[in-house]
Amino acid sequence: MKGVRFLAAFVLLALASSFASASDPSPLQDFCVAIDDYKSGVFVNGKFCKDPKLATPDDFFYSGLNIPRNTSNPVGSTVTPVNVAQIAGLNTLGISLVRIDYAPYGQNPPHTHPRATEILVVQEGTLYVGFVTSNTDNKLFTKVLNKGDVFVFPVGLIHFQFNIGKTNAVAFAGLSSQNPGVITIANAVFGSDPAINPDVLARAFQLDQKVVKSLQAKFWWDNN
Numbered sequence: 001m002k003g004v005r006f007l008a009a010f011v012l013l014a015l016a017s018s019f020a021s022a023s024d025p026s027p028l029q030d031f032c033v034a035i036d037d038y039k040s041g042v043f044v045n046g047k048f049c050k051d052p053k054l055a056t057p058d059d060f061f062y063s064g065l066n067i068p069r070n071t072s073n074p075v076g077s078t079v080t081p082v083n084v085a086q087i088a089g090l091n092t093l094g095i096s097l098v099r100i101d102y103a104p105y106g107q108n109p110p111h112t113h114p115r116a117t118e119i120l121v122v123q124e125g126t127l128y129v130g131f132v133t134s135n136t137d138n139k140l141f142t143k144v145l146n147k148g149d150v151f152v153f154p155v156g157l158i159h160f161q162f163n164i165g166k167t168n169a170v171a172f173a174g175l176s177s178q179n180p181g182v183i184t185i186a187n188a189v190f191g192s193d194p195a196i197n198p199d200v201l202a203r204a205f206q207l208d209q210k211v212v213k214s215l216q217a218k219f220w221w222d223n224n
Contacts, residue, residue, distance in 0.1 A: 076106020
């Protein structure tokens with residue numbers, strides 16, 4: 001009898017554990033609208049897969065990440081991504097890479113990756129980097145990085161890099177998604193299309209509506 005009770009308890013525990021560990025796969029795009037008619041579907045969570053028998057080495061290859069990028073833009077930086085859009089073989093592997101070039105005093109403005117943690121290593125130059133924790137603490141973690149230094153930006157948190165040196169800087173970063181996404185805060189808030197109602201932003205940022213409209217009229221550069 002005790003054996004039967006033990007077995008029943010074990011089965012219930014196993015079932016509970018399986019339900020607790022079950023979860024949806026992480027999203028690989030901003031949204032995926034459900035449809036009843038599968039024939040109308042044109043996108044899945046990720047990408048459709050090639051027959052493995054037809055795969056070639058080029059499906060797993062990218063060249064040119066050693067080439068410096070032009071940083072003559074308003075933010076003084078350029079991000080070169082190597083994700084599933086550049087290497088088809090990254091599909092389903094949950095990883096990608098970027099090269100970031102910084103002009104002297106250039107920055108990678110405050111932004112967030114909704115689908116990835118980022119680990120960054122400085123190849124050349126000196127960067128001031130940081131991230132801010134979520135509400136309600138909003139604690140700022142910062143560090144000055146030199147050549148060979150590494151820093152991690154947790155998934156979804158707002159972070160930035162700023163070249164505090166007088167020469168160009170270069171960094172490489174790995175991201176824990178084949179399609180990490182990027183939301184540059186200023187671009188999203190003040191450069192949305194269509195524009196957010198100025199009354200909303202004026203109250204949210206405690207600014208005069210004229211200042212908000214002035215910010216919305218600016219050209220917000222996308223360095224990605």
